[in-house]
Amino acid sequence: MNDKPAIVWLREDFRLADNAALTAAAQTAAPLLLVYIRTERSSGMTAADWFREKTLARFDADLRQLGGGVHVFTGDPARLLPEIVVRVGAAAVFWNRRYDPIGREIDAGLKREFAACGTEAHSFAGALFHEPWTVKNRAGQPFKIFSAYWRAACEAGSPRPPLPAPREFKFFAGSVTGAQEEQLSWPAWTSSLDAHHEFGEATAQDRLARFVAEDLGHYEDERDFPDRDATSGLSPYLRVGQITPRQVWNAVSDAPGGLAHAAARAKFLAELGWRDFAWSVLWEHPSLDGHALREEFEGLPWRNDPSGLEAWKRGRTGYPLVDAGMRELWRSGVMHNRVRMVAASFLVKHLLIDWRLGEQWFAETLADYDPASNALNWQWCAGTGADSAPFFRIMNPVLQSRKFDPSGAYIRRWVPELKSVSDKDIHAPWESPGTRPANYPLPIVDHSAARRRALATWERVRGGD
Ligand code: FAD
Numbered sequence: 001m002n003d004k005p006a007i008v009w010l011r012e013d014f015r016l017a018d019n020a021a022l023t024a025a026a027q028t029a030a031p032l033l034l035v036y037i038r039t040e041r042s043s044g045m046t047a048a049d050w051f052r053e054k055t056l057a058r059f060d061a062d063l064r065q066l067g068g069g070v071h072v073f074t075g076d077p078a079r080l081l082p083e084i085v086v087r088v089g090a091a092a093v094f095w096n097r098r099y100d101p102i103g104r105e106i107d108a109g110l111k112r113e114f115a116a117c118g119t120e121a122h123s124f125a126g127a128l129f130h131e132p133w134t135v136k137n138r139a140g141q142p143f144k145i146f147s148a149y150w151r152a153a154c155e156a157g158s159p160r161p162p163l164p165a166p167r168e169f170k171f172f173a174g175s176v177t178g179a180q181e182e183q184l185s186w187p188a189w190t191s192s193l194d195a196h197h198e199f200g201e202a203t204a205q206d207r208l209a210r211f212v213a214e215d216l217g218h219y220e221d222e223r224d225f226p227d228r229d230a231t232s233g234l235s236p237y238l239r240v241g242q243i244t245p246r247q248v249w250n251a252v253s254d255a256p257g258g259l260a261h262a263a264a265r266a267k268f269l270a271e272l273g274w275r276d277f278a279w280s281v282l283w284e285h286p287s288l289d290g291h292a293l294r295e296e297f298e299g300l301p302w303r304n305d306p307s308g309l310e311a312w313k314r315g316r317t318g319y320p321l322v323d324a325g326m327r328e329l330w331r332s333g334v335m336h337n338r339v340r341m342v343a344a345s346f347l348v349k350h351l352l353i354d355w356r357l358g359e360q361w362f363a364e365t366l367a368d369y370d371p372a373s374n375a376l377n378w379q380w381c382a383g384t385g386a387d388s389a390p391f392f393r394i395m396n397p398v399l400q401s402r403k404f405d406p407s408g409a410y411i412r413r414w415v416p417e418l419k420s421v422s423d424k425d426i427h428a429p430w431e432s433p434g435t436r437p438a439n440y441p442l443p444i445v446d447h448s449a450a451r452r453r454a455l456a457t458w459e460r461v462r463g464g465d
Pocket residue numbers: 223231232233234235236238239271272273274275278335336337338340341344362366368369370371373374375377378381
């Protein structure tokens with residue numbers, strides 16, 4: 001190749017290191033043209049859109065330091081990418097594979113179109129340990145149970161070592177018509193997210209290094225306590241590909257601590273394994289966010305309860321741990337995993353509201369929103385998935401609160417009305433007379449009554465009434 005550019009089509013891979021498509025394109029010695037195609041939004045910006053756009057801006061700024069940048073377009077990639085290839089006379093197109101149902105269809109169509117017109121198109125394994133179709137059981141079937149999946153994935157060997165960033169870059173200097181310079185306008189609600197996030201490949205690497213040095217050793221013991229900051233906080237970076245699971249695996253495997261930390265390391269890597277597993281389930285079930293994997297749940301009579309749903313979304317259920325989580329989500333775009341489980345279980349089992357409505361709210365408000373992990377975890381919490389907590393296991397939000405936020409520090413951080421309530425009373429402030437501040441709601445459902453109602457409903461579904 002010579003002066004004809006090589007296009008690197010960025011999607012969920014805003015990084016220089018361990019970026020197989022970028023490395024392969026750089027190795028051709030052709031000038032690089034980095035392209036991002038923003039799809040037109042039919043509805044408003046979500047928190048994940050916000051995180052992606054901020055990341056894109058940061059990656060563009062990093063590339064400008066190296067003399068390059070990202071050329072951003074808006075529209076349908078199936079139409080735009082071939083047009084860009086023609087406009088700049090590109091010699092080849094490179095991308096890292098993505099695995100969502102719509103994305104994979106677009107990419108397959110483009111591969112066919114480029115093959116038909118003689119344009120080279122090279123794709124590479126994306127940001128998972130194993131591509132979704134590669135881990136199968138002995139009968140060649142996809143796994144339904146995580147533990148069996150992860151055992152087989154680990155037996156397949158460690159992931160390949162991460163690639164270093166290309167040593168040199170040559171960027172395409174010609175003009176690219178249609179690329180946009182415009183600044184996006186951010187909806188007002190995104191301003192509260194700013195205080196909770198930093199962007200950039202270096203930031204993601206720093207976060208990983210700090211986690212490995214300070215928190216990995218006690219991850220297994222402390223990961224369930226929401227006020228302890230004991231987890232990696234890497235999920236939004238993994239989602240937009242500012243860091244890869246291979247880089248994380250490498251750093252964690254090389255971490256000091258020897259055998260003493262072996263269990264913590266294994267636990268942490270298995271959590272990352274859930275991310276791969278979710279993508280393998282979505283690969284097999286493209287409508288994972290819309291259809292219960294266990295068919296019998298399609299007949300469950302969910303309640304139509306708009307005010308209950310609204311109270312849940314706004315963190316006004318009267319259950320302090322649930323409310324703290326939902327307010328953390330709204331203000332920061334993330335929520336601690338244990339609290340995600342409690343809040344999801346509360347919506348589905350205490351309020352008997354369809355899990356899909358909760359899944360959609362998380363899809364709008366999570367900065368780390370991932371179509372596979374979100375849908376799989378919602379089905380897990382609702383009991384509708386293949387490898388799920390059973391429906392009849394109903395989390396008690398007060399006991400969860402006493403166990404995992406014993407001092408109430410997490411609740412006080414997000415529910416300021418309760419900041420003067422004692423450690424003992426903060427988990428159920430309605431129980432002791434005179435404890436509940438007037439501006440904090442009474443519980444919108446009684447735990448025991450809601451539990452009985454959920455179990456009775458489940459029995460009817462099981463009995464086929
Ligand atoms: P750590 O504990 O440090 O874990 C490291 C990484 O492992 C995470 O960054 C994530 O990539 C992966 N991971 C950990 N737990 C899970 C899990 N249960 N499922 C899949 N991957 C996991 N995670 C998302 O990334 N996007 C989502 O949209 C999402 N939606 C969820 C919805 C519900 C109802 C629940 C219960 C969980 C959801 N999770 C989702 C999983 C989990 O809550 C987050 O990955 C985790 O809280 C992120 O924090 P961390 O990076 O500090 O995690």
